[in-house]
Amino acid sequence: MMSSSEDGSDFSNSAERKSIKKRKCGKSTEMKVSKTLIKYSQKYLKEWETEEPFKDWLTKRENDEFAFCFVCEVKLSYKEGKIALKKHAQTAKHISRLAVAKEKPSSVTSFFSTTPADITLCQTEAKLVTFLVENDIALSVVDDLVSLVKSLPHKNVIEKVRLGKQKATNLVRQGLAPYFKDKLADTLKERPFSIIIDETTDIGTTKQLAVCCIFSNEKLEMEVDLLDLIECSDGTAATVFA
Template sequence: MKIYFKSMGKTQYTQKFRNEWLTDALFKDWLVKIELDRNLFDVVVAKRYDLLQHTKTKKHIEAANGFATSRSMINYTKPPSLKTSDAEGTLALFIAVHCSILTCDHLGVLCKSKFNDCEAAKNIKLHRTKFTNIITNILSPHFETSLRTSISNQPYSILVDESTDISVTRYLGITIMYFNKELGQIISTYLALVEMEACNAEAITIRLDLQKLIGIGTDNASVMVGINNGVYTKLKEDIQTLIHVPCICYSLQLAVSAAASETLARNIEYMIRETYNWFFHSSHEPLNIVKACDTRWLSIETAVGRILNQWLELKTLFGIAKLKEKCYAAEILHNMFVDDSNLAYLKFLHPVQKVNKSFESNTADPSKLLNDLINLVNSIAR
């Protein structure tokens, strides 16, 4: 409540506002000091006697009741200190990078109970709702702005891959590559997670300069390179000079899968699959047999490696099982392990898998990768 008193009659002395009145029990709930421009308003003469008389009026009593309640609530709620806010933001950042969101409820209570001698820790109140708001409204805008500032007007490229979450919603995970002038090196970092329905140039580049996009790296799936609705096709409509770099590993997968379906004997996949199934429920597994992926032939190489390392032992095992248990499946597998041509079929994937692994490395030498790929093609052609 703002109270202004004008002097009546002869002024005896100039009365100034006293800050002590703000803490006085009679005035603190309704009296507010307001700085005014003296050139625009008359000078107000406020005396303690006048304030006391005003508190007794009916109009003041009715108006001050609600105001006193709200003022007491404001004083009761103590704003968090900067140290506490900084600690909560740091914990939220740590959890977002390393842990599940569910851990924030326990971590906040743990810090508060074990570091109660620390002013920042003892006032921490961090739960999932607050944690989510910190990430969404504070950390995310900060890092997005920082990333755009770091990229500035430089050219950049993006790496895109499709992902499906538990709700079967299709997303595009996007990584950006650009030259960081402060660090003096090329940086690859997370850019965005975009729903496929909103997959357009603006959504993918989060308001970066679209004409600075020079390249896009994807696998060869139809959703990425499809002629009609592929991600690359949509971006190409806005950026005519856009360069597409397909994933070498995915191309190798497709090449080996096509070659395997046309040249390998049909019983090879059966042998790998049933060898895994034989040991799946076993309680004695000195060296686990790896399950082969049904859609990617290069993933079979890991399972093949385990089988090759134990070829003689497996052949002996299935031979014993055939005789002792009279098991027909063991007899079929034993006959396959006896056939040396199956051993030759399994060994051909080793050099291909070696090259594929080198392309998946984060510290690989590009010139060496090219030589490895050329040597692989030449060795197969011979």
């Protein structure tokens, strides 16, 4: 028979073991809950679109929670990083379609491409053409217009431009006109020229005398420039030579 002291010791040891086991279980549960709370959710990274093997087909549409393959026209999850994207890139269907797209790009597909950069480009071109059509401007000026747009400064500067009808008128009359008139006068001082005059009437029925000059430029090409517009009381020869 065991003594009471031995019974108490066994009971104490048993209780201590249960307490330790309980604490371990509690710690394990706590760690598991903690890991669940800090679970990482992958975000779509724009730089993926420039990496192999994604650069020729990967994009992400605005307000969409999925990546998009515009070659296969399917949505792809990126919540686990590149795993699903790489799996899609290795499928036979994707490899076949991508090869066809690279070998025989469709002009229609290229024009209506779903990549963000191409969409922005198409919208910009459409806005320029629409501006020309709405204002009855000849489409032949589009080359010069594109060159002008490309020469403009950074977008931050363009956003600060405040140019209305009145300001534009003053800019032409008080700034550009005197400058180009003086520049033309300096050119005529260095080379032979002829004067051409003609009477005209503007929309307000005001009589004007157009003074033009014809001369040979540095490339030995003939040029005709407007030198001045002079208001007249009438268009008779007597008034012109008065």
